[in-house]
Amino acid sequence: MKALRLVTLGWFFQLKMLSRSSFDGLLGVLWPLFFATTAFFMFRTSHDPRALLYAALGSSVMGIWSSTSVAASSALQRERWYGTLEAVVGTPAHFAMSTVGIYSMAATLLWGRYLFGIGVHIVHPLLFVIAVPATVLAIGMLGFLLSVTVVRYRTAWALGNALEYPVWLVCGFLVPLSLFPGWVRPISWALAPTWGVRAIRQAALGGTPLPAVAACIGLAALYGLTGALLVNTVLRSARSSATLSLT
Numbered sequence: 001m002k003a004l005r006l007v008t009l010g011w012f013f014q015l016k017m018l019s020r021s022s023f024d025g026l027l028g029v030l031w032p033l034f035f036a037t038t039a040f041f042m043f044r045t046s047h048d049p050r051a052l053l054y055a056a057l058g059s060s061v062m063g064i065w066s067s068t069s070v071a072a073s074s075a076l077q078r079e080r081w082y083g084t085l086e087a088v089v090g091t092p093a094h095f096a097m098s099t100v101g102i103y104s105m106a107a108t109l110l111w112g113r114y115l116f117g118i119g120v121h122i123v124h125p126l127l128f129v130i131a132v133p134a135t136v137l138a139i140g141m142l143g144f145l146l147s148v149t150v151v152r153y154r155t156a157w158a159l160g161n162a163l164e165y166p167v168w169l170v171c172g173f174l175v176p177l178s179l180f181p182g183w184v185r186p187i188s189w190a191l192a193p194t195w196g197v198r199a200i201r202q203a204a205l206g207g208t209p210l211p212a213v214a215a216c217i218g219l220a221a222l223y224g225l226t227g228a229l230l231v232n233t234v235l236r237s238a239r240s241s242a243t244l245s246l247t
Contacts, residue, residue: 032063036108039174050205052112053121057204058173060108061197064136065168068143069160121204128203131213135196138216141223142192148230173197192219 039059043051122128150159169175170187171194177185188194192215199212 031066032060032108033111035059035062035066036111040112042174053204054201055174056109056112057200058197061135061139061171061193061200062168062173063108064139065171065173065193066164068139069146069164069167123206124203124209127209127213128200131196131199131203131209131216134213134216134220135193135200138192138196138220138223141220141227145223145227145230148227148234167191167193170194171197190219192216192223195219 036056036059039055039062040052043055146160146163170180170184171191172188173193177188177194195212195216199209199216201207202209202212
């Protein structure tokens with residue numbers, strides 16, 4: 001119970017700090033809706049409800065990844081400016097951005113339902129409920145690994161921005177992987193969000209999502225383990241040289 005209380009307090013601490021920025025707050029609300037609207041206009045010419053739901057699910061995961069890659073990397077830069085990065089690193093929970101990601105998925109599906117009339121009919125509701133948190137966890141772990149890798153660099157925020165669009169393209173969030181060159185697919189297989197969005201779509205549209213869920217969770221565990229091993233090395237180096245804040 002003490003460990004759970006510590007993680008919960010750390011989560012509230014980070015979420016409260018993230019909510020202090022009005023710019024990021026407004027961006028976090030509007031960005032997923034922008035993705036959803038763009039996707040719906042792209043796919044509505046097909047007049048196929050399944051294609052529209054395909055686009056809705058893909059754009060919802062795009063919002064989660066954008067919250068992780070752009071907002072989280074920018075948050076590290078702001079923490080440096082505010083002088084609070086050390087306090088954030090000292091907290092045990094590093095996944096407050098997952099809350100923003102969950103909003104992205106819910107807002108996208110509701111936006112499509114009530115503005116564009118897209119019916120959300122889930123073929124496998126139970127598997128859908130399993131696939132969504134697995135995908136959010138996987139994206140959070142990928143963001144955790146990314147943040148641990150680049151936290152010592154002054155331009156970490158720029159790297160997060162640079163990775164936003166390539167990752168959601170390579171993972172097939174909106175564009176099917178069959179349209180990309182063959183050399184892209186092995187890269188997509190190494191990225192857990194690829195399997196997460198595949199599991200969500202198979203659970204919603206019909207298919208066998210369990211193998212994709214297993215691959216998603218397995219890669220997320222690998223990211224988490226690698227990040228945990230790296231974070232000790234990074235923090236030990238930062239403490240010995242007193243350079244974590246880079247100010």
